[in-house]
Structures are given as structure tokens and as C-alpha cells.
Amino acid sequence: MSINRFTAPFLGALENNPSISLIGTLAMLIQAPGDFDMVQQGRIWALADVLSSWPNVQEAVIGVTNLMLVFEQPSEDIAALEASIVELWHRLPGRNADGKLIEIPVVYGGEHGFDLPAVAARAGLSDREVVRIHSEGEYTVCAVASSPGFGYLHGLDPRIFMPRKSVPSLNMRAGSVTIGGMQTGVAVLSSPNGWNAIGWASLPMFDPQSDQPSLMLPGDRVKFSIDRIEL
């Protein structure tokens, strides 16, 4: 393989290395050290940009402060590959959240935002205040995963954090705008869903017929606007 070899062994001592492990012979998980933050997430994006064009890499799949590489064939020299990735991690500047800005009009509350009263009650706020806080935020797409086109959005105001439900709502409608823990997102499929629905958006999030099927991509920014409030 024509990848760079690890040439500066002292670099790893400057800060913690990412944790690297295999999932079988065709996948490798690279996890950023330390707690979640957007700086580490930006470094993961940058790492994915570079590694996705390395030989034998079929795909670089971004997660929340981690990255999974999928290989065409089992790598012949795992140790050398790991060393090259660690070296790259320490030398590569992170990428900023410099993607496109996506504005998503939302019908808050009403039939599809059935959990809005519960979110408001937990926050000790009125329904309208929850809507104002959610729609004034600016969010970053950390990763697209789990369902086609589903973006893990970071940047939710802690005042409206809301734990996921232990019993999922059956058949939550596609387009539901939801809060799950400290994240918010837009449900892409109609299916059982443990997140809390506070509204609904008609903007299509995923088009399988397109070469660029997902509206949201890692590094994009998202703003929700108030289309209507139904209380």
C-alpha cells in the first residue's frame, strides 16, 4: 500500500491517541480520545475526508466522535495501517462545521408534535417557550447514521433536553422533529421511535434516486423555523 508510514513515534506522546479496534476483518473503528466535543468531531470529519480516498478503503463511515473504515479486502498489515492513521490524526487539522446551511420549516405541536407538552412540563416552560428555544438554536450535523438520511444534530439548548422514552412511540411519522436526550433530529422513516416528537417538517430528508441522497451531511448546519404552532 502506498500509505505514509509512521515516522514520528514521539508524536503520540503529545496527547492521547485515538483508540483503534477491528470489527471482523473488513471494518476498523477509530474513536477519538476524550469526551464528546465539536473539536474532536471536526477532526473525525477531516480524518474521514482523507481516509476515504486511501487504497483499499471502500467507505469511511462517520459516527459521533468516531469513524469506521470499511475495507475492500482484509488489510495485509493492520499494525502499519493503524500507525499511519495515528500519525495522520496528530498532524491533520480539524474541519470546521463549514457545510451548507439547511433551513427546515416546522409545524410545532399539534397532531405530530404530541410530546411537546411533556417536553415543556419537564423543562418547566410553556409550549411556546420550548418552540422559541428550539427554533432559535443553530445545530450542527455530527453524523448521518442509523436510518437513511438521519442526521445526529448537536447544539440543543440544555433547557430542553429530554430523555428518550423507554417505550417507543409506535409508527412515528416520517418528518417528525424530535428530541432524544441532548440531541435533536428529523425522523426519516415512519417507524417505532423512542425520541420525543415536538413537531413535523415536510422537507424531504432523503432521496434514494439521487447520487447525493441525503440532504444532511456531516458538517452541515441546520436551523429550524416556525412554519406554524398548533397548541
Added chain:
Amino acid sequence: MIEILTSHALNTIQDLGRVGARRFGVSTSGAMDPVAVAGGNALLGNEAGAASIEVQTFPFRLRFGADIAFALTGGDCSAVLAGRVVPPWWCMQAMAGDVLALSAPKRGARAYLTFEGGIDLPRVLGSRSTHIRAGFGGLDGRALQEGDVVPVGQTRREAVRRFDFGAEPPDVAIPNVFEDGVLRVRVLRAGEYDLFSDEMQAIFWSTTWKISRNSDRGGYRLTGAELTLPAPFEMRSHGVVAGVVQVPPAGEPIIQMSDANTAGGYPKMAAVIQADLWRLGQARPGSRIAFSEVDYKGAVAAMTPVNDYVTSLRATADLYRAL
């Protein structure tokens, strides 16, 4: 074209899977037994990844709307074409109007039907596999049902080809890993193996696990023991691949399969090696499996007999058809 006469739930069009779209949150889908799809296509002289019908509920019947050569691979289901028995791992020439009927397999869980010229449906994100949950790929993104018409590609044959021969099934041809009805599945340790105590690790290896009835193309839930951690542990959401053995807090492992989500957060005990995934894809709910450890070199080397099997099958079939 072919017309579906009888199909109960969950029979779908699948190829070797949708690669390169995980980063958009799209699971790979694809045949649970990729060796059967590659094998059927080798018998017919198709490209290895031409789409098949994956039959996992029986009986299944279809009628040929034209003279079409087909192959039947995967599980050993008694099949009959217009009154003639079709042995497992066999290809045959069907005539327009012939009815092919498949019954529940005596061995294995899933049968695969491939057709000379391949199933002629559009690729979506590079694949013809059905993504049921998202509703795209295959035939209108859904399971097959009575009355469906599935188009088959036209083939321009340069010479008359002979179709009435078969192959030794791979579970016979490649040294057997069954012991007393328990399928031995080889795994590599995965990221969180060391978080489990010595006792839990020992239980993982020594338990004969049962594949629960609550298992499907998305994943196999295992019962037989509970693997617990000293403290709850959830990871940030990260990519996973088919074969990964995850341990949710309740302690009963789940093996992710073809329709698994692209991401997960449960601790990962192990990962089934590529060379054994197709065997696992033929394991039925209710059957029993046990895990054996291999190292990385062993896992890579284990693919050689599988690749050799498909390669030699293709070479032999090419000769036979030309006879």
C-alpha cells in the same frame, strides 16, 4: 419475465448488497447467504452480483413467462419444475409457462433463485437489493407478493448452452463445522471484549446459544446465558457491520445481519468472520450455535476455501454449458 404465483411474507429481491451508502445511513441489505447468490450466478454464467430472489418463507411458486434458464442455490428445499425435481444447487432451462414450486428446506433457511441474464430492475444507490425499512430497491422496495411480475434480462447467446447440471453445495464442499447439530461460528474478538470479566468471557465461549424466534434479516437474538458488565456501558453511536456480536444491557447477545442499522452503541464482544457469515445466514431461528475464536490471520485465511469454491464452480460451469 416471471410471475409470482405464491409468496408469503418476507421474500425479496437481493444481490450482494449496497456498498458505499452507509455514510448516508443506508444499511447494506443484500443476500443473507452471499455464497448462494455468487454460486447461482456462476452456474448460469452471470456476473457474480446479479440479483436473486431470496426465498425464506415457503411454499413459494412462480411461473416463467418466457424460456429462461435459472439456478436454485442455498438451502436444500424440494423444488419441482413442471413435474421434474430440481435438486439443490442446480441449474435448469425453464420453458414459457412452466411453474416452479419450492417447499420448506430440509437443510438451511433460505433458497436463492437466480436467472440467466439477471433480474432486470433498476439499481438504487448501486444495488438491486430490497431495503424494506426504507422502501426502495428490489421491486418497489417491498416484499414479493402474488401477481408480481419480475423482469429478467435478455441474453443473446452466441451458441446453444446446456443447462441441466449442478454443484456440490458449499456446506458439503467446504469442511464442515457442525458438531452434534451445533453450528460452530468462528469469531474475532471486538473492541469491548476486555471490558467483560474472565467469567463472562468464559461463558461467551462455552455457551451453546440458541437463535431466538425473534430473529430476522436485521439480526439474530441469542438466548442461553446473560453477559453482564460490572457497570452499564454505552458507547457513542458508531458504525457497525454485519457479523458484529453486540451485548445490550439485558445481557443476551445480538448478531447484526444484512438489514442491520448502520450504527450502534452497545458493547461489542466479537465479530463473526466473513468466511462464516453465509453459514450463519442459513441458520434457522431455533437452531443452536457456538463461538470459536480465531486470530486475524486465521480469519483471513478462512476465506480462501470459500473464494476457491466459487471460482472453481464458475470455471466448471463455463465448461459444462459449452459441452
